[in-house]
Amino acid sequence: MANSENVKTSSAGSWKNLLRNQCFIPIAALLLLAVFNLIVDPTFFRITFGYNSAGNPVLSGAIIDIINNGSELAILAIGMTLVTAASGGQDISVGAAIAIAGSVILRVLCGGNARPETLEAPIIVAFLVACVVAMLFGAFNGVLVAYFKIQPMIATLILYTAGRSIAAWINNNELPVISDPKFAYFGGFIPGIPIPTPFFIAVACMIVVGLALKFTNLRLYTQSVGINQSSARLNGLNPELIKVMTFVILGLCVAVAGLIKVSRVSSINYSVIAKDIEMDAILAVALGGNALSGGKFSMAASIIGAFVIQCLTTTLYKYGVPATALPAYKAVVVILLVIVSAPTVREYFSTLVKKMKLKGEVA
Amino acid sequence: MAKTDKNTTPAGNSLGAKLMGMTDTNLLLTITVIVFFLMYIGAVVFLRGGFLKPQTFFLILNSNAALIILACGMSLVMITGGIDISVGGVTALVSMCCAVYLDYKDGNVFGAIMIALAIGLAFGVIQGLMVAYLDIQPFIVTLAGMFFAKxxxxxxxxxxFNVANEAFVALKTTRINVPGLGSVNKKGIYVPAYVEIGVLVAIVIVIVMFVLLRWTKMGRNFYAVGGNKQSALMLGINVKRTKFLSHLICGLLAGIGGFVYFLHVGSGSPSNAAGAEMDAIASSIIGGTMLTGGVGNVVGTFFGVLSLSTIQNIVSSIGFDEAWxxxxxKAAMLCLFLLVQSVVMSVRKKRISAS
Incomplete structure (x- = not known):
């Protein structure tokens, strides 16, 4: 709230700067949602402290829900932003890939037994195997996009169609259930820490990618490939390799998100797990004001975009919108947002503002 | 664009040279048609069984009539360089609205058809306006459209729920017999081969779209805009209106496809036509439409739908009948065709630049 007050008192110059900042749209959307909730029902912001069924201290409330459930989305948004920037297209197979990664984790942990008493392998091993598998699928997408020059959306359509089937095939269509409470830590709470673990995982991912962007050439390389592939090549980069690399990084993000997803329920449902999450992840990137045709990107804006979407979802749930009708409401909000952020609409308004200014000067 | 390749390839008598002399659209169409016939003839020769009966082919048509219509609209948008992923959602919405109108509101079939067309048109107009005149990426617009429809x-x-309206059920069960292609069943009774009304609608639409795209000025504009927006603009084509029209027609076809789907399944359900948009995109690609725009043909799309469905029939009839x-x-088929397209195109590019 303090932020918006500052805006009102600031001069016209910083107004422009603020409008030009990529984080403006997602932050404005987040504030709008926050204000809406504050007016309609202030209990939205209430955080209560309690104990869950296992007797561990937990925080609960809508805000906690948002940072908890928005974690996977934020993690995926990181990878999706890089893919979008480098290849100028989106990966629509992330939901299916999460199903595969989750299935691999359960397969390694259970070793083919649907109701294991003890884990067949350490969780870290299962996670690493899932990472490798997800990165391989990412590389498959990446090779199709980079070397066979297939549009990303179409190339990833292959895995989108096959992914959930492959996931079911990995576990022979069984639905393994893990009884070990340790496995549930990743999607729930670690005893003694009242903040949900997925949030910590998401923050860790953000820190890693933040450091990578700061200390490596990741940003420079992906952006230059996305802006102009030929000139990137003339400058000695290998655009194909960089594109594949972004898809592999997205694969890693998918594996992490998959771990959280299966850990939340300690099981898997192949047709439901991470359903439509690819759409949310792409929307997060778009909401962050990143051009879906590639080039420059802002990682922070994407991540905020992911939490905006989760905030919207949680808000709608809170007002009794059934889960099945949720997409309709989401669509309306998304359409309003993209119309507001559309270049032609922005141009129109900026000329309108200029005209009004001129009139003011004349008067 | 595509047509100019014709003059640059050297004249030759070999098949390869002839293939290289084709336009991109015709080349990809030829590949699709050949693959479909090879596949079907292979199934008839090696699998025999059900594939020997012509009715198997008509069953494929019956169950895919709606998909053919949806895929035609999708191809049109893809030729113009866009994409419309809302068609599946619109289909579900149309079938549900028609079902509710017929059963709970005691409506008639004509009204239901009008509802279907109106819904399709509304989606087409709104999405077209946003894509063409507000310059928002078609993927995002139609994604929101899909969410909204679902x-x-x-x-x-x-x-x-299933619709019990009498007039509708009569229309749904209307069978049009195909003369001379029936078969004799085990009891020795002649069973005529039949198609449903939806198939006729689908075939009419394929023909209309084919004529529109090949021989009308408007149709050529779609290719021009998809091939190169800049040069289309310089040629004096109204790019924005062309894009708008492509989405409008696609929306309208989604409405018609939705009703045909409804006519086939005869029920309203939120899970209707799940994944239809992806099937439509896959069929278009298998039929030789390229997402980059400017290349494609609805006849190819027609064969794309049939190929996709035939391969599924073949796979399930040779024993791989688990759901996954x-x-x-489907994915393997799509992957294969994408690779073929990609390889063919890169070979052509090299040849053309070499000559």
């Missing part, structure tokens, strides 16, 4: 379907009615094989087969 959400609204459950708002209209959240539980699936459907997804994996």
């Amino acid at each position: 959400g609204m379907t459950t708002v209209v009615n959240s539980s699936p 094989w459907t997804g994996i087969t």
